[in-house]
Amino acid sequence: MPRNVIDILADCALFSEVSEAGFVRLATMARICRFPKSYRIFCEGDDCAGVYVVDGGLVRIFKTGSGGKEHVLHMVGPGGTFAEVAAIGGFKYPASAETIEPTNCVLLPLDPFRKALEEDHDLCLCMMAGMSSWVHDLVGLMGNVVLRDAAGRVARYLLEMATDEKDTIELPALKRHIANHLNLTSETFSRVLRRLIQTGLISDATNHRFRLLDREKLKQIAKGNE
Amino acid sequence: MPRNVIDILADCALFSEVSEAGFVRLATMARICRFPKSYRIFCEGDDCAGVYVVDGGLVRIFKTGSGGKEHVLHMVGPGGTFAEVAAIGGFKYPASAETIEPTNCVLLPLDPFRKALEEDHDLCLCMMAGMSSWVHDLVGLMGNVVLRDAAGRVARYLLEMATDEKDTIELPALKRHIANHLNLTSETFSRVLRRLIQTGLISDATNHRFRLLDREKLKQIAKGNE
DNA sequence: CTTTGTCCTTGATCTAGATCAAGGCGGAAA
DNA sequence: TTTCCGCCTTGATCTAGATCAAGGACAAAG
Numbered sequence: 001m002p003r004n005v006i007d008i009l010a011d012c013a014l015f016s017e018v019s020e021a022g023f024v025r026l027a028t029m030a031r032i033c034r035f036p037k038s039y040r041i042f043c044e045g046d047d048c049a050g051v052y053v054v055d056g057g058l059v060r061i062f063k064t065g066s067g068g069k070e071h072v073l074h075m076v077g078p079g080g081t082f083a084e085v086a087a088i089g090g091f092k093y094p095a096s097a098e099t100i101e102p103t104n105c106v107l108l109p110l111d112p113f114r115k116a117l118e119e120d121h122d123l124c125l126c127m128m129a130g131m132s133s134w135v136h137d138l139v140g141l142m143g144n145v146v147l148r149d150a151a152g153r154v155a156r157y158l159l160e161m162a163t164d165e166k167d168t169i170e171l172p173a174l175k176r177h178i179a180n181h182l183n184l185t186s187e188t189f190s191r192v193l194r195r196l197i198q199t200g201l202i203s204d205a206t207n208h209r210f211r212l213l214d215r216e217k218l219k220q221i222a223k224g225n226e
Numbered sequence: 227m228p229r230n231v232i233d234i235l236a237d238c239a240l241f242s243e244v245s246e247a248g249f250v251r252l253a254t255m256a257r258i259c260r261f262p263k264s265y266r267i268f269c270e271g272d273d274c275a276g277v278y279v280v281d282g283g284l285v286r287i288f289k290t291g292s293g294g295k296e297h298v299l300h301m302v303g304p305g306g307t308f309a310e311v312a313a314i315g316g317f318k319y320p321a322s323a324e325t326i327e328p329t330n331c332v333l334l335p336l337d338p339f340r341k342a343l344e345e346d347h348d349l350c351l352c353m354m355a356g357m358s359s360w361v362h363d364l365v366g367l368m369g370n371v372v373l374r375d376a377a378g379r380v381a382r383y384l385l386e387m388a389t390d391e392k393d394t395i396e397l398p399a400l401k402r403h404i405a406n407h408l409n410l411t412s413e414t415f416s417r418v419l420r421r422l423i424q425t426g427l428i429s430d431a432t433n434h435r436f437r438l439l440d441r442e443k444l445k446q447i448a449k450g451n452e
Numbered sequence: 453c454t455t456t457g458t459c460c461t462t463g464a465t466c467t468a469g470a471t472c473a474a475g476g477c478g479g480a481a482a
Numbered sequence: 483t484t485t486c487c488g489c490c491t492t493g494a495t496c497t498a499g500a501t502c503a504a505g506g507a508c509a510a511a512g
Contacts, residue, residue: 066450224292
């Protein structure tokens with residue numbers, strides 16, 4: 001059931017602080033896009049078409065290297081946005097985007113969006129906050145990939161996922177993609193999870209769900225238990 | 227010879243598009259800081275003091291992991307800025323900063339700076355452009371570190387350094403730090419350079435200077451010379 | 453029910469690059 | 483001059499994790 005542009009934008013955290021007028025402006029320029037599964041929305045190096053807001057579905061943002069190697073920088077789900085950075089900076093896409101599931105998006109086309117940025121100070125402030133959290137995430141990811149070993153990366157990832165009190169998390173995508181995001185092969189990811197289960201730090205439930213049994217030890221591993 | 231705040235800010239690319247009034251405002255809030263060599267300006271997790279603008283000297287921005295491991299995210303030289311992201315996003319520093327050489331900085335203190343951001347639209351646009359290039363760099367760095375092998379990372383780094391026509395580049399810091407930035411040990415960095423020299427792709431000059439002899443082959447290596 | 457395909461797990465092996473261990477070099481101080 | 487002290491190079495070894503190779507667990511389709 002395709003939703004209204006207004007509703008989609010309203011559910012997007014990035015624009016929650018935009019003024020009423022600014023919001024209307026965004027809604028008027030917005031266009032709906034529907035993408036099937038495994039659809040390449042854009043490639044690294046393409047010209048930027050604008051800012052995408054995800055409604056339903058899941059998109060992976062990734063860099064491609066030689067020999068078909070890929071690295072997932074980010075997974076964007078409902079309420080998330082992507083391509084803002086290229087839109088704001090005015091350069092070509094630094095990475096590619098592909099749907100993991102059939103995905104419904106709103107596109108805010110480049111030119112009107114940039115015009116709005118120039119004229120709407122509130123929007124500007126929002127986008128800055130959004131970008132700074134992007135940088136924050138990327139710096140965290142760099143640290144994760146470079147400074148930790150495989151177990152540490154997985155532990156940190158699990159802890160990061162478990163925001164609520166319930167200690168139960170659900171992997172938001174294929175293990176393969178998550179492993180790749182952590183710069184691991186799926187084999188290594190699998191082995192690490194098994195070890196965590198065997199040592200009783202987490203327990204396996206059905207359907208990509210896990211329960212964290214010992215947050216403290218996980219934190220130890222994440223910090224690098226010598 | 228300590229320079230004037232005005233001159234220092236004028237040399238900073240990030241603020242080159244700020245309006246006259248905005249510039250004056252920045253200059254009035256600015257404070258000069260002088261740091262000796264190897265001085266820790268701030269640590270990951272500290273509260274953000276404001277935005278730093280580098281005048282003379284060199285600063286390395288890095289993450290620290292367990293066991294004293296470090297990873298250099300960025301080196302900031304004259305005209306560069308750091309800590310903008312934490313200042314804008316309003317969070318604690320996601321990485322540490324330490325001088326490599328004695329360094330002269332201008333500090334734009336957090337509160338007045340954020341106030342200026344809220345009120346000055348031009349400033350806002352400047353900072354957005356600055357941040358987006360930060361993201362751009364980080365994405366490039368991630369790709370570099372994750373998708374390329376040692377030789378590829380070094381080749382890409384060398385090509386990136388050689389902006390001018392002269393094909394001669396000077397390493398901006400200790401090899402140890404550059405190696406670490408590329409997520410290599412200094413031993414591996416040394417070995418890769420030697421191999422590039424032996425195969426005639428670059429030649430060694432004195433004092434951390436190199437000349438690129440075969441850009442095409444370097445590009446091949448950077449792309450992953452299957 | 454069987455077939456097919458996708459994703460995941462598990463084990464065996466391999467390797468890029470880290471780590472360990474010695475020098476070498478060049479500048480600064482004495 | 484010599485001595486000292488970072489920094490860099492070079493070689494020998496080690497290892498975390500990749501790669502290769504075989505199933506196994508489901509789910510959808512026939």
